[in-house]
Amino acid sequence: MINISLVCWLVAACVSAQTIQQLQQRLGMGKAASATPGAPAGRGTDVLLVEKPWEQITDRQLFDHGKIALGQNPSKWHHAETEHFVIHFHKRIDAQKVARQAEFYYEQVKKDLMVEKDRFDRKSHIFLFEKDEEWHQFVAEAKFMEWSAGVAYRSELYFLSRRDSGDFAASTLAHEMTHCVFYRFVPKRIPMWLNEGFSEFESGNAYAKFKGIGGGNRGSGRGGAADYPLQKLLATKEYPKDQQDVHEFYRTSERLVRFLMTKLDRNRFVPLVMKLADGASLESAVLAIYPDKFKSFDEFVKRYEKS
Ligand SMILES: [Zn+2]
Numbered sequence: 619m620i621n622i623s624l625v626c627w628l629v630a631a632c633v634s635a636q637t638i639q640q641l642q643q644r645l646g647m648g649k650a651a652s653a654t655p656g657a658p659a660g661r662g663t664d665v666l667l668v669e670k671p672w673e674q675i676t677d678r679q680l681f682d683h684g685k686i687a688l689g690q691n692p693s694k695w696h697h698a699e700t701e702h703f704v705i706h707f708h709k710r711i712d713a714q715k716v717a718r719q720a721e722f723y724y725e726q727v728k729k730d731l732m733v734e735k736d737r738f739d740r741k742s743h744i745f746l747f748e749k750d751e752e753w754h755q756f757v758a759e760a761k762f763m764e765w766s767a768g769v770a771y772r773s774e775l776y777f778l779s780r781r782d783s784g785d786f787a788a789s790t791l792a793h794e795m796t797h798c799v800f801y802r803f804v805p806k807r808i809p810m811w812l813n814e815g816f817s818e819f820e821s822g823n824a825y826a827k828f829k830g831i832g833g834g835n836r837g838s839g840r841g842g843a844a845d846y847p848l849q850k851l852l853a854t855k856e857y858p859k860d861q862q863d864v865h866e867f868y869r870t871s872e873r874l875v876r877f878l879m880t881k882l883d884r885n886r887f888v889p890l891v892m893k894l895a896d897g898a899s900l901e902s903a904v905l906a907i908y909p910d911k912f913k914s915f916d917e918f919v920k921r922y923e924k925s
Pocket residue numbers: 626627793794797813814817
């Protein structure tokens with residue numbers, strides 16, 4: 619069974635309708651990769667992407683879904699690696715774009731988490747499917763939701779990078795990629811609100827920086843009141859059934875993570891996350907990590923609600 623806190627479907631409810639052209643435009647796909655000298659700082663410099671036969675890839679460890687994606691015949695894919703990622707692809711131009719974005723997010727998340735290094739000694743594998751048929755076959759074999767257009771699981775990411783007509787938003791790819799990157803720093807099961815909230819917050823933040831359009835503490839910018847009831851949010855173990863609730867769940871998760879990351883001492887965010895990963899409730903984790911800030915969980919909730 620897939621632990622829901624580790625898997626994120628590219629949820630249709632969160633994806634604004636976008637054409638593939640818009641996606642490619644936003645990702646810069648389909649255009650010649652720019653040689654980076656002189657590229658604006660903050661857009662992610664070109665990363666060294668070294669293409670190799672599968673047998674020569676330095677880290678060939680895959681989770682089960684990755685093994686299915688690779689298939690019986692690894693030579694049906696091109697493979698290339700960067701410092702932290704292995705990209706499996708069909709078009710190098712797409713691999714180059716994704717690799718650049720992945721390494722940029724890696725650095726951004728590391729910086730934002732205020733940590734020196736990740737806790738994952740493997741490379742993260744990213745599979746860029748190109749054809750609908752191969753994607754549908756993979757989704758069926760991996761037993762993912764048949765409507766998914768991309769899935770993040772632990773440190774791996776699988777997605778359909780090109781579609782004839784699409785609902786694949788670049789910001790959603792950013793969200794999925796952030797899951798993979800975050801897992802490298804916290805390779806454990808974490809509560810669903812934290813997993814989704816971090817991806818929402820950091821993907822908005824890192825994507826904006828990647829595109830050179832700001833960033834900082836703005837989070838995903840997804841609309842909505844972000845007033846999903848806190849206790850219900852903390853207890854959530856599966857996606858709400860109602861689409862509006864899904865929307866509010868993501869939005870509120872992001873609000874809570876944004877509060878933790880930007881309104882409290884950011885140095886203590888990772889220690890807090892590690893306590894939650896070890897099974898602590900948010901209440902006990904907050905009181906243990908911020909004894910100087912909150913005498914009770916009520917005080918914490920009041921400050922969060924004002925945020
Ligand atoms: Zn997600």
